[in-house]
Amino acid sequence: MRNNDLDKLFALAGEAKREATWQGFADYLEQHGKGIRKKALVTLNRFIDDAVLWTFTERLRFSLWLLNALNNDALVQPLKERLVIPTLREWKDREPLQAEPYLWLGLLGIDQMFHIRRALELDPKCQRARAKLCEWVTGHISYNQHELPSFYIHDPRVDLLDLAEAEALCVGYEETDWAIWTLAEIKEQRELAEAWLRNHPRLGDFASH
The missing domain is CATH 1.20.58 (Methane Monooxygenase Hydroxylase; Chain G, domain 1)
Structure with a gap:
């Protein structure tokens, strides 16, 4: 991993530490950055196990912070599949006239063109x-x-x-x-x-x- 990528990873961990319930994710980032990959994956899965039990509002706040902080391609699969995508789908169901959940689902490659076009229908200026x-x-x-x-x-x-x-x-x-x-x-x-x-x-x- 390049130094610039490591700097971004540790900076993200620093941001996550400001939230008490995000500490597990901060630990994962730091372990991953130090090359302790196996332990990092265990830490990540333990964090996700807790996070999926959060309220919708808490899950959405974390998901949007993460999506805006990371390149979509940098989202690791367990986090994306178990937490972020289910939260975005729930957001879409709760607010079907809101463009943003459709946009993020499309950007994450979920039925991409349907969701991108739907986001544009709801917000032509997006x-x-x-x-x-x-x-x-x-x-x-x-x-x-x-x-x-x-x-x-x-x-x-x-x-x-x-x-x-x-x-x-x-x-x-x-x-x-x-x-x-x-x-x-x-x-x-x-x-x-x-x-x-x-x-x-x-x-x-x-x-x-």
């Missing part, structure tokens, strides 16, 4: 949902176009519709540099799709895998 959907569209189309000029995977007409949606989501995005870069990528992908259609105008003239 910047993280807009960004994630744009990334998904451009990533998917990048795959569809990666065999060009030999062949195009999927229907480029559908890709053009998806690119129009992604372009609309970029408008008004707060991070201007990100929007400029994404719009440039969308422009390039649109040109490739349109060029394929000019040279292959017949319906179904694309690969289906």
Whole structure:
């Protein structure tokens, strides 16, 4: 583990120590940072055993603190599966018109596009949902176009519709540099799709895998 990662880990442990009921998680972070992996996992599971019995409000406060403090990919599986995701699902059920639980579930990869799109329906200005959907569209189309000029995977007409949606989501995005870069990528992908259609105008003239 790099020094920068260790610093972040111990800083997070310091924050957790401020809450009496989070001490077990702080212990886990410190043990993990010191390389005591087996003991750390035992400590983590013991903490989760206690945490799942907290009130919904306590579980949600911890889960949101953790989600905002860590990269989603850094969430260890037991914590995510046993505590964070069940808490987010309960939040969604309790407040079905609140965008944030849908957003977090989507960002954690749970039925991703359904939850991201639902978050956008509930809050069209949700910047993280807009960004994630744009990334998904451009990533998917990048795959569809990666065999060009030999062949195009999927229907480029559908890709053009998806690119129009992604372009609309970029408008008004707060991070201007990100929007400029994404719009440039969308422009390039649109040109490739349109060029394929000019040279292959017949319906179904694309690969289906």
